[in-house]
Amino acid sequence: GAGVSQSPSNKVTEKGKDVELRCDPISGHTALYWYRQSLGQGLEFLIYFQGNSAPDKSGLPSDRFSAERTGGSVSTLTIQRTQQEDSAVYLCASSIQGLSNQPQHFGDGTRLSIL
Amino acid sequence: AQTVTQSQPEMSVQEAETVTLSCTYDTSESDYYLFWYKQPPSRQMILVIRQEAYKQQNATENRFSVNFQKAAKSFSLKISDSQLGDAAMYFCAYRSGKDDKIIFGKGTRLHILP
Numbered sequence: 001g002a003g004v005s006q007s008p009s010n011k012v013t014e015k016g017k018d019v020e021l022r023c024d025p026i027s028g029h030t031a032l033y034w035y036r037q038s039l040g041q042g043l044e045f046l047i048y049f050q051g052n053s054a055p056d057k058s059g060l061p062s063d064r065f066s067a068e069r070t071g072g073s074v075s076t077l078t079i080q081r082t083q084q085e086d087s088a089v090y091l092c093a094s095s096i097q098g099l100s101n102q103p104q105h106f107g108d109g110t111r112l113s114i115l
Numbered sequence: 116a117q118t119v120t121q122s123q124p125e126m127s128v129q130e131a132e133t134v135t136l137s138c139t140y141d142t143s144e145s146d147y148y149l150f151w152y153k154q155p156p157s158r159q160m161i162l163v164i165r166q167e168a169y170k171q172q173n174a175t176e177n178r179f180s181v182n183f184q185k186a187a188k189s190f191s192l193k194i195s196d197s198q199l200g201d202a203a204m205y206f207c208a209y210r211s212g213k214d215d216k217i218i219f220g221k222g223t224r225l226h227i228l229p
Contacts, residue, residue: 031215042121042206042221050215089158095215103150104217106160 006107021077021110025094035091087114117142121220136192138207146212149190155203202227
């Protein structure tokens, strides 16, 4: 498909476990964003990758959260020692860097549930 | 830092009527872009409309239009002839023309009453 792909679509895990969430952006999109959306809430910015520049990590809520983007394409968001408050939908979006009038294209998100 | 504020957590409108969702933002930048996204229960984020800050003319997309007041830093969304399919969360978003960072408001949940 041509859209942003996220996997898994749902993840249930026990408190204290580590989780990895994956995002495949649209081919050619050099900007990639991660957001967190708690139940019924807005989108909380987490991290932003822009091409080869250092990522903007200003939204990561704690050092348990990290993300990487390999080869300028696929990104992985890792949450270590998960806590119940980490339960949320994690949305990934990509866009064409440098064309700010272009919208982001979103994946369907990963619903993370911490037991 | 830029901020986006949506002061209406929930709104309701009768089917076929018109509703306006408000959004204000704060920025010191002159080059930026504004967007409204719709998120139905399916969770998929859908672009509704966009506005370039350098354009004075308000953007329009079919039944959706914006009232962009740059000096007041206001960017409201008007939905005309509301339809049941318009029921969703609506998010206002700000995109910096400097670094492409995008910030969202907390959203407004819109209910359409039959």
